[in-house]
Structures are given as C-alpha cells and as structure tokens.
Amino acid sequence: MSREPAELLVEARDGSRAALARLLTYVESGGEHHRVTAALAYAAPAPYVVGLTGSPGAGKSTLTDRLITSALTRGQVGDAETFDQVAILCVDPSSPFTGGAILGDRIRMQDHATDNRVFIRSMATRGHLGGLSLAVPDALRVLGAASFPFAFVETVGVGQMEVEIASAADTTVVVTNPGWGDSMQANKAGLLEVADIFVINKADRPGVKETRRDLEQMLDLGRAREWRPVIVETTATSDEGTDALFDAIDAHRRFLDKDLLASARRQRTRAELDKVVSAVVRSRVAQLAHESAYEAQIDALVEGLTDPYRAAEVLLDES
Numbered sequence: 001m002s003r004e005p006a007e008l009l010v011e012a013r014d015g016s017r018a019a020l021a022r023l024l025t026y027v028e029s030g031g032e033h034h035r036v037t038a039a040l041a042y043a044a045p046a047p048y049v050v051g052l053t054g055s056p057g058a059g060k061s062t063l064t065d066r067l068i069t070s071a072l073t074r075g076q077v078g079d080a081e082t083f084d085q086v087a088i089l090c091v092d093p094s095s096p097f098t099g100g101a102i103l104g105d106r107i108r109m110q111d112h113a114t115d116n117r118v119f120i121r122s123m124a125t126r127g128h129l130g131g132l133s134l135a136v137p138d139a140l141r142v143l144g145a146a147s148f149p150f151a152f153v154e155t156v157g158v159g160q161m162e163v164e165i166a167s168a169a170d171t172t173v174v175v176t177n178p179g180w181g182d183s184m185q186a187n188k189a190g191l192l193e194v195a196d197i198f199v200i201n202k203a204d205r206p207g208v209k210e211t212r213r214d215l216e217q218m219l220d221l222g223r224a225r226e227w228r229p230v231i232v233e234t235t236a237t238s239d240e241g242t243d244a245l246f247d248a249i250d251a252h253r254r255f256l257d258k259d260l261l262a263s264a265r266r267q268r269t270r271a272e273l274d275k276v277v278s279a280v281v282r283s284r285v286a287q288l289a290h291e292s293a294y295e296a297q298i299d300a301l302v303e304g305l306t307d308p309y310r311a312a313e314v315l316l317d318e319s
C-alpha cells in the first residue's frame, strides 16, 4: 500500500529514515506522489548543498566520507555551528537503476554506514519526465524538508548532465587527479565555469605541481569572477588536505552572503522552472499525438488541404 507523502514527511522529520527513503523513491518514480511530495518539500527551506563531480575513480566518495566527518564534528568554523545530521546523494546518470557503482559508494562510505546522523542514498530515475536533472533538485528539497541543513551530491562523470547536476549546488567541487589530462578534460567539459573549488586528489602521486599550474593557467584565461576558484590538494585515503578542503567549502559558503546566495538560487530556480515547463509542454504534445484529431490533421496535410502551421494552430486551439 502506498503511503501519503504528508504523513511520511512528518515521520521523516521525526527521524524516520524509512519514511525519508520512501519519499525519495516517490521523487525518482514520478507520478502523482512525486507531485505531492514536491509541493510539500518546496514549502520548506532548502539545505545548503555541496556538489562534487569528477572523473570516475577520482576519489569523490573517499573525499565525501572525510567531509561528512568534518561537517559533523567541525561544522562551520568560527561560528561554531555544527551540523547535527548530513545527507549524501550519489547520482550516476550513466548507470541503470541498480548499478554496481551504487554498492561501491555505500562500501566506500562505510565509516558512516551505521551512523544515524548520516543518510546516504543513491539516485537513479525510472525514466520519468525530465529525468535526473529534475529529480535531484526535488530530492534535495525533500532532504531540506526532512530538516537536513546540509547535503552533499556526488555525481559520477564529467558529461553535460553531470555538470548540470553538480552545478545545481551552492558550492561546486570538481575533483581531479595529478596528470595534465584531467585538467584539460575539466576545461573541455565546462567544469572550469562551474567549479568553486578544484581538488587535486591523490596528491600522493606525481604530477601535482603540473596539474596545479595547468589549472591556475586555465583560471587566468577564463572569465574573471568575483570568487576565484580555490585549488586544494588532498590525499583522501590518508585524510591529508581534507580539513583544508572543508575550510575552502566553508570560505565559499561565507563568501556567498545572503544576497549572493539568494540571487544564485533564484537563477537556478529559473533554470529549474524552464525545465519543468518544457517537460510539461513536451508531454502535452505527446498526448496530443495520440488523439484522433491529430490523425485527422495528418490526413488533411497528406491531401494538401492544410499546412503544418495551420494544423498546429488548430490542434493547440482545440486542446
């Protein structure tokens, strides 16, 4: 039996992970429950979102694991605000609903697997309208509504969809490794434009200096921004540099004072609405195409009795 989103949200707020997981499943699956869940979630404040992206195997999950600890123990330096719970969404646009990567992520974050302050969830879509680029922002809202003040989103890969998802965060972290190829790829994929922080992870390997130099050079050539992306070197496996990474995230969070954060979020909200409106229009068109009036217009076209523009007008007027 499917449960009502409103009821589940109350339980999720009270700490029920099962209720929260069910709500996120609604978001993934689309349909009426998704709609109701989104309506409830958007009435609540959004969490602060840190997005991590980068090539497969760059060390995103290992880093996230470390950052969870920092967020729980250190929180916001200075104001001494710690986060009482943290959520992590792992998104792999290229993998099917239950891919191996999902299990891998769970295993790599096993330090926190039994910590009830930590909620780890993999996300995929079952092919509903708009896909992951719509499901992820909704899922983040659900986390906010379930009173998570802070969330990480890990996206695998550096394609357009991955960049889109990762950049829909308040702070975007791009994870690279030593070796000039990675920084070049980051540039090509448009990551330079969206990164607030670059991490050169696996700094225990050779080529760190060169990668840093490449990144600095590309930043010099790029569009001047008020916030110049910070480059942090880390060795996630031995927890080196991860404190500095958390400091950089925190510094960016402070840089985005209320006004900047609000305007960046407004811009993203516009992009989100654009996507939803297009998705709704597309689905209306698909619906229309199934109706007999559509066939009638095709008949008329074939017989030379109308033209496509008039046919479209007639169809849209009648719908």
Ligand SMILES: Nc1nc2c(ncn2[C@@H]2O[C@H](COP(=O)(O)OP(=O)(O)OP(=O)(O)O)[C@@H](O)[C@H]2O)c(=O)[nH]1
Binding pocket: 054, 055, 056, 057, 058, 059, 060, 061, 062, 063, 101, 104, 105, 108, 156, 157, 201, 202, 203, 204, 205, 234, 235, 236, 237, 238
């Ligand atoms: N030498 C070295 N290995 C690392 C470091 N960080 C991560 N690794 C290893 O790199 C491999 C991939 O790490 P993950 O954290 O799973 O990387 P990921 O980016 O989350 O991978 P996907 O989610 O599959 O894209 C693992 O075997 C890690 O142990 C590091 O700083 N140095």
Ligand SMILES: [Mg+2]
Binding pocket: 060, 061, 062, 105, 154
């Ligand atoms: Mg991973």
